[in-house]
Amino acid sequence: MSLPDEYLKYPMRRYGNDHDRYQWSMLQDRAPIQWPDGKSLAVWINTSVQFYPLNERGIPFKVPYGMAMPYPDLRHYSLRDYGNRVGLYRFFKGFERFNIKPTYAVSAQLANDNPYLLAQLLDQDAELICHGWNMDHLHYGGQDITEESEIVKRSVNTLRDKTKRDITGWLGPARNQSENTPELLKAEGIEYCCDWVNDDMPYEFNTNNGSLIMLPLQTEIEDAFVIGTNLHSEDAWVTQVIDAIDYLVAEAKQQKSGRMLGLSLHPWLTGQPHRIGSLEKVLEYISQHNDIWQASASDIIKHSRVRL
């Protein structure tokens, strides 16, 4: 058996990327960026407030950190729900104590089904991002566009209706997308998206409906990836976050250009009693650091050169 001849043909082998979503450039070659007050590093903290359904379908793949046992997986369902019931309130206290202003990426279904939770989130006076309908409504290649369009509309509109706010940011469940997702987001008035982790700064992302801003929310340093996927200790996570901050601050100073760290958090993980202290150490480090500008997603976009 051999492969079809097409396997050795490369129609997209050309200058730039093998797609037209954005312009190819290297971070270090771009014009410098200055953050407010001459700060070196913008730290954007995202807290994902997620709903993982008990009857997870796993279409077309099982979402990371979703159900893992035969139905009904009360274990993982309730452990994830713990984040929204308990862990999140520990987060609130930590953010207040260290004067941190995070953004919250919220499963739209949660906002719809839990008015009390939504009121608490609105009380934080923080930016909200649409995190899809729930963690089992994935956006994926080959997805029927009518179906996906309906999910995007329902998610964005529900969050807008319930919050009475103009929601303009999107974080897809599992940061996954279909070939149509960027167009569908833009069509619904989404201005920035956090799914593509291919840069350390926001950049312009092309869609057939006009440009989006891509604001990368790094996976490799988030609590869930380090502790939940890599199975490192919470102490090791703290070390890694601090190492990342120190490196980025040094790089920013050396290259005379602002840098950004997008740090994503999950209350079901770091909201546990034995881990919350580690998160507080990270928050303390950020809050006392003279070279850090702790900013929201929109703050960072506003002060970047990237424009729609």
Next chain:
Amino acid sequence: MEKLAAYDYWGYSNRPKIKWPNGARVAFWVAPNIEYYELNPPPNPSRSPWPQPNPAVPGFSIRDWGNRVGHQRQMALLDKYNIRGSVSLSVALCDHHPEIIEMCKERDWEFFSHGVYNTRYTYNMSEAQERDMIRDSIETIYKHTGQKCAGYLAPALSHSEKTLDLFAEVGTELFGDEAGYYTCDLFHDDQPTPVNVSSGKRFISMPYSLEMNDTIVYAVNKVEPRHYLTMLKRHFDRLYQEGAESGTVMCIPTHSYQISNAHRIKAFEEALEYITGHPDVWVATGKEIADYYLENCYDDARADIASKVGGA
């Protein structure tokens, strides 16, 4: 086949002594993988490029981060320690991102073939197809860098039974003995060893170390960054110690999308500081080590292997 015919059993004792230049104990090389993974690769019946349907944004975008952000961070470190990289290259990157190739050329780095794309696997290719893919890779490196490709690491470590034979043969077809003479695809030794290829060409295996490979360490074995530093030091210490008896090779294969992450790069920097801080280390490229070995050690090794096959 039940056994790989590429090499004969050759135990790690009483081998002819390898004497590296200037009495070095360890030949040390760093092999940055500079790769292109496609957003929409074609299917291969034996292996899916991505765990999600195309476009697999999570996997694509972190690798793209390596190209947009990571390489220049790694380059700055290798510059700092006077290390010239030996690039394991997805050659399509010459077309996609020639700026990266130029930066490597400015530093006099070596380029060796890592296939065309890291999302096009050798599995199920006919012999002619694999030959074409290898030819494309050697020709592309020559066209963009002027280098005659000496080494090979099959794309995504996907092999056929004939991979090493074909690489040796196509190298000879294009550039005679000046191309196609070492492979990084074998993990059976801590010293270079002769490899049996069908053409009988003088061909060797170069230790590339999957165990020290950052992607294996971080993404497969899920090691903490600071423990990776400990592993690298231990690995080096033992090879340095043994290298007093007969020269050894240490390689750190890297991927900028792993090693250049802000929370990991410090471990790599401290490892380079530690290793290059030892006096008897020959910092070289893969090709330089291979050339030296072929010139000075290969014949003795062949004779020793021949004398030991079947007993002694």
